[in-house]
Amino acid sequence: MRNSSTESLVIFIVICTLLIxxxxxxxxxxxxxxxxxxxxxxxxxxxxxxVHANEMLxxxxxxxxxxxxxxxxxxHDNIGQKLTLAKLHLNTLNISDKSKAAIQLNDSxxxxxxxxxxxxxISRSMSSEIILNNGFIKGLEFEVSQLNKSCLYQVNxxxxxxxxxxxxxxxxxxxxxIQEALNNIVKHAxxxxxxxxxxxxxxxxxxxxxxxxxxxxxxxxxxxxxxIANMNRRASMLDGSFAMESVLGKGTTIIIKxxxxxxx
Amino acid sequence: MTQIISQIVFNSQCFVxxxxxxxxxxxxxxxxxxxxxxxxxxxxxxxxxVAIPLFLTDNFFRPYRGYSRILNNLSLIFHYSFLSIFIIxxxxxxxxxxxxxxLFVFFLLLLIFVLVxxxxxxxxxxxxxxxxxxxxxxCIIYYYQLFNNIxxxxxxxxxxxxxxxxxxxxxSAHIPITAMGDLLNHKIPLAVYSTLRTILTFCYVVxxxxxxxxxxxxxxxxxx
Numbered sequence: 001m002r003n004s005s006t007e008s009l010v011i012f013i014v015i016c017t018l019l020i021x022x023x024x025x026x027x028x029x030x031x032x033x034x035x036x037x038x039x040x041x042x043x044x045x046x047x048x049x050x051v052h053a054n055e056m057l058x059x060x061x062x063x064x065x066x067x068x069x070x071x072x073x074x075x076h077d078n079i080g081q082k083l084t085l086a087k088l089h090l091n092t093l094n095i096s097d098k099s100k101a102a103i104q105l106n107d108s109x110x111x112x113x114x115x116x117x118x119x120x121x122i123s124r125s126m127s128s129e130i131i132l133n134n135g136f137i138k139g140l141e142f143e144v145s146q147l148n149k150s151c152l153y154q155v156n157x158x159x160x161x162x163x164x165x166x167x168x169x170x171x172x173x174x175x176x177x178i179q180e181a182l183n184n185i186v187k188h189a190x191x192x193x194x195x196x197x198x199x200x201x202x203x204x205x206x207x208x209x210x211x212x213x214x215x216x217x218x219x220x221x222x223x224x225x226x227x228i229a230n231m232n233r234r235a236s237m238l239d240g241s242f243a244m245e246s247v248l249g250k251g252t253t254i255i256i257k258x259x260x261x262x263x264x
Numbered sequence: 265m266t267q268i269i270s271q272i273v274f275n276s277q278c279f280v281x282x283x284x285x286x287x288x289x290x291x292x293x294x295x296x297x298x299x300x301x302x303x304x305x306x307x308x309x310x311x312x313x314v315a316i317p318l319f320l321t322d323n324f325f326r327p328y329r330g331y332s333r334i335l336n337n338l339s340l341i342f343h344y345s346f347l348s349i350f351i352i353x354x355x356x357x358x359x360x361x362x363x364x365x366x367l368f369v370f371f372l373l374l375l376i377f378v379l380v381x382x383x384x385x386x387x388x389x390x391x392x393x394x395x396x397x398x399x400x401x402x403c404i405i406y407y408y409q410l411f412n413n414i415x416x417x418x419x420x421x422x423x424x425x426x427x428x429x430x431x432x433x434x435x436s437a438h439i440p441i442t443a444m445g446d447l448l449n450h451k452i453p454l455a456v457y458s459t460l461r462t463i464l465t466f467c468y469v470v471x472x473x474x475x476x477x478x479x480x481x482x483x484x485x486x487x488x
Contacts, residue, residue: 007455007456008269008455008456008458008459009269009459011456011459011460012269012459012462012463012466015459015460015463016463016466019433019437019463019466019467019470020470023429023433023470026429026433027429030407030410030419030425030429031419031420033411034410034411034415034417034419035419037411037415038415038416041414041415041416
């Protein structure tokens with residue numbers, strides 16, 4: 001009887017001790033593995049943040065570079081030409097023939113005025129002030145009016161849904177995407193009609209830019225052009241998506257979807 | 265000797281259940297605790313309500329043990345439902361709510377079936393096995409989810425982790441003994457069988473201790 005009791009006590013102690021040891025080991029193992037996973041996760045998150053910051057920086061540099069390029073091209077192709085013409089008029093000015101000189105002077109003044117206006121337009125187009133002061137849609141309307149003014153294109157801007165104000169940084173990136181798209185159309189598409197459609201949904205902004213130009217050949221293995229890659233990267237910066245549909249001879253449409261609110 | 269150990273462990277269980285109940289009262293109307301912990305004090309309250317008659321009939325009114333057994337067996341439905349729903353609330357995700365609900369209902373129906381078809385005045389090992397198996401299953405799903413979700417929790421201060429670990433330890437230790445309880449009862453010496461049952465009671469003590477830890481984590485998230 002005594003032996004049986006002792007045996008029971010031993011069984012009890014041994015099993016309870018084993019269970020406690022198992023429990024402690026289990027809890028330690030779970031907590032340790034979880035912390036390892038947590039550390040890896042936070043490290044990864046930190047790396048992603050650095051990569052994102054680098055991408056932002058790179059994008060900003062590209063935007064800056066592109067802005068300089070646009071200014072340079074505009075000055076060379078447009079304002080430079082006008083000023084050269086004005087200089088030519090002034091150089092060939094014959095003071096003895098007063099009536100002809102007056103005409104030449106008037107022409108020169110109007111050419112210089114045009115150059116000044118163009119310079120002012122470029123300045124406004126390149127500056128982010130228009131977006132910061134008047135908002136994204138006003139900036140877009142100005143951009144569209146500039147293209148329409150050239151009489152080379154018919155640009156239609158349509159805004160549907162209830163416009164939502166994004167933060168100015170986001171609006172600026174979005175504005176640069178549209179500028180890039182319009183610039184690409186002007187440079188490569190040989191289009192006549194350009195459609196810009198902005199649709200504000202409950203939580204999504206859909207931007208559609210289409211043209212009736214020559215389209216882009218979709219050859220496999222072809223890397224996207226720098227302009228397209230830029231637009232894609234900028235859309236990703238806004239947590240958005242970028243898609244492009246193109247039919248040879250019929251035109252190209254790009255569709256960008258941007259969440260209006262940041263993810264929780 | 266076996267009787268003494270059994271009595272000591274059982275009394276410890278009653279004491280820890282009482283302590284757990286007292287500490288759980290601090291969760292009542294406490295707005296700073298996590299959402300899933302709201303109402304958890306009911307488990308400790310009911311556990312105490314079940315433990316008191318068991319304690320009294322074990323120590324003072326032995327002829328009435330049958331009634332406390334009935335209460336104990338019926339409380340299994342509450343024990344299983346309450347803890348399962350708690351775990352489901354912690355691990356719930358839209359895509360798996362259907363499967364979890366199905367599992368919950370399946371084990372609940374099985375438990376009710378076993379309870380209805382057996383004598384409630386006896387220790388129902390099969391009913392305990394069913395509820396333990398169900399709860400262990402939910403605990404495993406919890407651990408699976410824990411390692412497959414974004415690891416943002418501090419487990420050492422996470423009440424749900426301590427509660428579910430307590431449940432998992434207690435239930436998984438119970439399964440082999442309750443599942444083979446009826447068989448072991450006739451095959452091994454009574455003293456050894458009683459010792460095994462005492463070990464199960466000891467597991468409940470540990471589970472309640474884990475609940476106390478969880479309550480402390482919920483009440484003082486920084487100190488815990």
